[in-house]
Amino acid sequence: MPLAAPDTRLRIGSLLYEGLDQIDLTGPYEILSRLPNTTCRTYGTTLEPVRDVNGLRLAADELIEDAPQLDVLQVPGGFGQEALMEDERVLSWLRSQAAGATAVLSVCTGALLCGAAGLLRGRRATTHWAAHHLLPFFGATPVDERVVVDGTLYSSSGVTAGIDGALLLAAELRGAKAAQRIQLAVEYAPEPPFDAGTPRTAPADVLAEVRAVVAARTVQRELTARRVAARLGVTAAPAGDGPRDAREDPRDARA
Template identity: 70%
Template structure:
């Protein structure tokens, strides 16, 4: 359904996706205010990839265990989050998925929470979700050094913009920046 943010009803599950478009929204008070209001009333909050940075921009990560895409993982402390280097992190009724494919894992965890393990298992079977990646290069820990360096170079510009924005948000939130 189409609706303006102001007209959207209270959601049972607030899903905050990430991707390259999120960077422009990290200081958009209309979006951040909506996220704050929705998160307050939602039964569950589900962040995928760099959607965690939007939750951080809204001031909602302080003290929360969270994860995000590897290229933005070091920014989580700027928002007061406790970074956890895992594909999926559950903190109460909040579910964080590291990258886009981890979103499937997180969605299945959320489905189990909302409708039970058997429903989540049926969804997993229906999708035939049994990943067998052809290469062991899906994380910075496992990717060959040359591949990791190319990937870091490819996202260096947006990573720098995200860090600059995160520094400003940390200052606004009164969060001491990590040393280094």
């Protein structure tokens, strides 16, 4: 991706919807909104406040139909993603914006929304651990990495990985020094107190407990993914035997 000219104002827009995970949106927003000569806005299907998976109230700046052509389209994930997987109003907007955007940044299960819109076909991609095995239903090649770049598509895995994806995209848009200045300004230097952030490092009992929490939602997502695959004309089996790790929030018993 060529660097954007410094005097070119970047228009960055994030999809906002009921039941998203706010960090999927606000983490990248924190990074991208600090880029010079940039406008960041949120777009939704309603201007009424919506709640994220843990109850935080957020409101869109504008309706999706009123959005200009965006330079960067950010698609967050969260449990509410399921309700939009077959919502043609949202899917057609994603397709239209992606067609003219410089980059699309999906975070967590936002990749499934991109997939439902047909944006993952023939692409390498990643998503949240509990949905990673579903990517082939959308014609994508699953890649077990924190951030995957394939052309104009920047996909990041679960929740906090969106910050990494946004920093990488920031470097592509305005240069590595600009991204490094932002990283320093927000003091993004993770030193987690536990080495349990992936299924490869989490204790076995913790992994089992979190898998149990997300099991029902994972089954529902696969059913939806199969319907979407049929609509897209994609013939695919899920990759592996199920979720590859355990990164959805175990505090949310609604899974």
